[in-house]
Amino acid sequence: MTTQTVIVSIEVATEPGLAFxxxxxxxxxxxxxxxxxxxxxxxxxxxxxEPGPTGRLLEQYADGTTFVIGRVTQWTPGQRLVLNWRLxxxxxxxxxxxxxxxxxxxxxxxxSVEHRGWSALRADHPARHGQHGRDYEYMKASLxxxxxxxxxxxxxxx
Amino acid sequence: MNQTITPYITVxxxxxxxxxYKKAFGAIESAARYTEPNGRVGHAExxxxxxxxxxxxxxxxxxxxxxxxxxxxxxxxxxxxPDAAATVARAAAEGATVQRxxxxxxxxxxxxxxxxxxxxxxxxxxxxxxxxxAELQKRVGDAYKIT
Numbered sequence: 001m002t003t004q005t006v007i008v009s010i011e012v013a014t015e016p017g018l019a020f021x022x023x024x025x026x027x028x029x030x031x032x033x034x035x036x037x038x039x040x041x042x043x044x045x046x047x048x049x050e051p052g053p054t055g056r057l058l059e060q061y062a063d064g065t066t067f068v069i070g071r072v073t074q075w076t077p078g079q080r081l082v083l084n085w086r087l088x089x090x091x092x093x094x095x096x097x098x099x100x101x102x103x104x105x106x107x108x109x110x111x112s113v114e115h116r117g118w119s120a121l122r123a124d125h126p127a128r129h130g131q132h133g134r135d136y137e138y139m140k141a142s143l144x145x146x147x148x149x150x151x152x153x154x155x156x157x158x
Numbered sequence: 159m160n161q162t163i164t165p166y167i168t169v170x171x172x173x174x175x176x177x178x179y180k181k182a183f184g185a186i187e188s189a190a191r192y193t194e195p196n197g198r199v200g201h202a203e204x205x206x207x208x209x210x211x212x213x214x215x216x217x218x219x220x221x222x223x224x225x226x227x228x229x230x231x232x233x234x235x236x237x238x239x240p241d242a243a244a245t246v247a248r249a250a251a252e253g254a255t256v257q258r259x260x261x262x263x264x265x266x267x268x269x270x271x272x273x274x275x276x277x278x279x280x281x282x283x284x285x286x287x288x289x290x291x292a293e294l295q296k297r298v299g300d301a302y303k304i305t
Contacts, residue, residue, distance in 0.1 A: 007193040011186075106180070138192075141200075145190035152189075 004119035006140045009112035010148040012155045016102040017078035019109040022155060023100065024049040024081065027057070030154040032147055040067045040088045051075070057083060070098070078102055085115065089126040096120070111151065113144050165235070166212040168224040169276040172199035175213060178275055179204055182249040183237060185211075206237065225277030234271070234279040242284040246270050249282070264297040265289055 045059035070084035096117035179185035260270035269283035
């Protein structure tokens with residue numbers, strides 16, 4: 001059985017330790033805004049990455065509520081970050097996994113995101129937005145590509 | 159909206175090709191790379207001298223094939239560089255085949271042609287002088303009529 005995996009990577013112009021730091025601690029700055037990219041209405045939440053091996057990624061809203069996207073399962077600064085990844089439409093038992101690697105390359109770091117486990121979602125799951133197979137993988141990959149493109153530009157500017 | 163043309167090439171071994179274009183031509187990988195779980199590159203983008211070039215691995219099931227599978231290529235990239243001989247030497251050291259050695263051309267370029275390790279052809283050129291139509295006609299004689 002395929003786990004329906006999406007792999008998107010990008011080169012950023014800084015060393016792996018700093019790329020890891022920006023990816024996590026400054027995620028609200030580079031992660032794109034609006035309903036297409038943010039997690040829950042009213043689409044103006046703030047993304048917060050609680051650091052460390054027991055950390056979490058969550059979105060905080062002006063009314064004081066939060067949505068937990070996932071919990072960290074591996075935290076190796078400058079090398080690798082793994083966390084669960086859930087959307088608001090997921091049932092309690094449903095989850096996917098995001099595995100981010102930071103590898104040194106000439107002039108910076110290749111940041112590679114492997115997002116896996118989508119095949120566990122039933123065919124009519126709202127998170128699929130009616131897309132299946134390659135079309136669905138391409139849709140998810142495009143969202144990551146847009147956000148990683150923003151990360152690349154943010155690092156190039158700062 | 160402005161129109162823009164961007165070459166989108168197919169290579170057998172896209173990840174290796176990107177490394178070659180970096181080393182030989184100073185390319186930078188400028189956007190996100192999509193990789194399939196089996197390792198095939200579905201899409202990547204590089205920039206050479208500010209010009210974009212998109213590339214992917216072969217996808218035979220949808221007839222996306224590279225020069226190596228097609229037995230040649232009908233297209234060529236013209237790459238303008240400060241020192242054509244140096245760029246051709248660097249490309250050759252990285253595995254390219256020199257098809258036409260760098261030499262001065264009658265139209266004011268010093269250029270040569272290579273085939274890269276993935277079968278794509280490049281004309282590597284340096285502008286060395288401005289040549290008037292009259293001078294060019296004199297140089298090429300009866301071979302071409304310059305209009």
